[in-house]
Amino acid sequence: MIRTLTGRNTDVIGIGEYRISSTPMATIGLGSCIGLIIHDRDHGYGGLAHIMLPASNGRKDRPGKYADTAIGTLAEDLRVQGSSKNALAAKLVGGASMFPGFNGSLNIGERNIETVRAALAAERIRIAAEDVGGNVGRSVIYDPGEMGKISIRRADGTCTDM
Amino acid sequence: MEQLTDAQCDALREMGNIGAAHAATVLSQMMNSNVEMSVPEIHLVDVSDLHSYIGDEVSAIVVFQITGDLGNGGFVVFQMPEPTARRMTAFVTGMQEGSPAFTDMDKSAILEIGNIMVSAFLDGTAGLLNILMLPSPPVFVMDMPHAAIETIISAQALDIDSVVIFRTELRSAEHEIHGNLLLLPNPLMLRDILNLLEKLIAPHV
Numbered sequence: 001m002i003r004t005l006t007g008r009n010t011d012v013i014g015i016g017e018y019r020i021s022s023t024p025m026a027t028i029g030l031g032s033c034i035g036l037i038i039h040d041r042d043h044g045y046g047g048l049a050h051i052m053l054p055a056s057n058g059r060k061d062r063p064g065k066y067a068d069t070a071i072g073t074l075a076e077d078l079r080v081q082g083s084s085k086n087a088l089a090a091k092l093v094g095g096a097s098m099f100p101g102f103n104g105s106l107n108i109g110e111r112n113i114e115t116v117r118a119a120l121a122a123e124r125i126r127i128a129a130e131d132v133g134g135n136v137g138r139s140v141i142y143d144p145g146e147m148g149k150i151s152i153r154r155a156d157g158t159c160t161d162m
Numbered sequence: 163m164e165q166l167t168d169a170q171c172d173a174l175r176e177m178g179n180i181g182a183a184h185a186a187t188v189l190s191q192m193m194n195s196n197v198e199m200s201v202p203e204i205h206l207v208d209v210s211d212l213h214s215y216i217g218d219e220v221s222a223i224v225v226f227q228i229t230g231d232l233g234n235g236g237f238v239v240f241q242m243p244e245p246t247a248r249r250m251t252a253f254v255t256g257m258q259e260g261s262p263a264f265t266d267m268d269k270s271a272i273l274e275i276g277n278i279m280v281s282a283f284l285d286g287t288a289g290l291l292n293i294l295m296l297p298s299p300p301v302f303v304m305d306m307p308h309a310a311i312e313t314i315i316s317a318q319a320l321d322i323d324s325v326v327i328f329r330t331e332l333r334s335a336e337h338e339i340h341g342n343l344l345l346l347p348n349p350l351m352l353r354d355i356l357n358l359l360e361k362l363i364a365p366h367v
Contacts, residue, residue, distance in 0.1 A: 014210035015312060016323075029218035029308025032316045052209065052316050062323070065209075098313045099225070099301050108316050137309025139218045155220050155305040 010141060016065030018049035020077055026141045030094035032109035034067070034116050034132070035140045038074050038125060039148030042087040046144045047074040053108065054115040067115035075123045089128035090120050091150055091162065093140045100135060109133065129162040166326070171204045173359040174328060177287055178202040182330040182343055184286030185279040192275060193253065193334050200331040208324050209315065215327060218306040222247035222264075224276030225314065226297035228284065228351070236351040237314055238283060238297060240276040241307050242341035247272055250339050264304055273302050283343060291358045311346070318348055326352055 010024040015033060019025060022045035027035040030050075039046035049070040056066035063073040078088065095109040095116075113132050120127060129150075131138065136155040143149050152160045166174070182199050190197040207215055221241045228236040242250065244264075251268040252258065254275065280297050288295035303310060315325055328345040347355060 012213055014208075014213055017210045028213050029216070029306040029312060031306075031309030031311075031313035033312050052312070053321060057321070059321070096309065096313070098303055098305060098310060109313070135303075137218065137306035139306065153218075155218075155309065157220075 013048050013050045015050050015052050016062045018064030020047040022144050024141060024143045028139045030138045031096055031098050034095050034112045035093040036116055037091040037142045038088055040083040040087050044144055046148055048142050049074055054111045067112055067119055071119035071123055088125050090125050091128055092116060092130045092132050093138055093152055095132040096134055096136055098135055166206050170356055174204050175202050177290055178328045180290050181283040181287035184282040185343055186332050188278050188282045189332055193337055195334050195336040198333045202330040205327045206324055207327055213308055216308045216311050218308050220244050221307050222272050223303050223310050225301045226280050228295055229298055230295040231293040232351050232354050236347040238280050239344040240280055246339045253337055269302055273300050276300055
């Protein structure tokens with residue numbers, strides 16, 4: 001739990017976790033991981049997943065950890081809560097390549113981005129905004145109550161709302 | 163790795179203690195001042211809780227892969243918050259502090275300091291275990307520590323749920339600098355280290 005400038009409590013979603021809520025959520029220090037937000041504009045709530053790897057390879061115990069399980073799980077949980085597909089829109093943050101040239105396997109960020117996009121397309125969830133790739137880390141706060149606004153702070157000092 | 167026993171934690175802490183003491187000594191020589199070292203912490207951390215131990219305060223981060231007898235797969239990370247890194251490079255390069263950008267000269271100074279410290283750390287550790295441990299060429303980023311560590315553990319060949327973090331803080335009051343030295347052994351390397359430590363302790367029991 002972190003306290004934001006506005007004094008509201010914000011739940012931190014750790015690596016591999018996901019949550020659906022109508023109160024603010026955050027992920028701090030996204031590197032190659034993806035912060036995936038699926039917001040329901042009709043209900044004013046949404047989900048945030050902190051995705052670490054592209055492929056679950058059959059693992060079922062941590063659905064939020066993998067791109068190929070997180071999107072389906074969030075979509076299903078939102079459907080159960082009463083969301084209609086048309087009201088949902090996704091935002092993607094992260095997937096940086098922080099260590100170019102360190103070695104090939106470190107470029108997991110790019111594969112995370114591609115897999116998340118493909119999974120969203122398969123679920124027919126539209127992507128409303130992206131801040132992905134590049135080589136700097138990012139922290140994100142998602143406020144479902146503020147029309148699903150997300151605030152991004154990058155390691156290079158720049159900040160964006162989207 | 164499900165959990166570490168108390169004895170394993172003690173052995174790792176002692177190993178880290180020796181390594182960190184070597185690193186503190188060379189840092190103290192470079193800074194020409196006293197360097198204090200905190201009691202090393204050992205944590206077995208679930209990845210979902212990594213943010214409770216590693217934050218997003220922008221820092222100078224130098225990453226080394228450990229090579230040598232134990233093969234690839236562990237990392238040593240030297241991390242200093244940005245203001246500390248600037249004070250340190252200003253002192254070492256003899257330049258005025260306060261230029262808006264972190265220059266190439268600042269960067270190479272941090273790389274060099276990191277290189278010397280981490281080499282000393284691994285020397286101390288490897289000396290205890292009686293093996294060879296060498297740092298890879300270092301990689302520098304000015305970024306969020308959580309983002310860097312997350313990226314490193316995501317790139318492991320194994321899909322891991324938890325990570326062992328060894329952390330000690332080095333502090334020079336005179337220069338108002340402080341930094342963290344982190345050791346992140348991958349599961350195979352951790353097993354090898356624990357086996358070696360066990361052999362080391364066994365004859366005296």
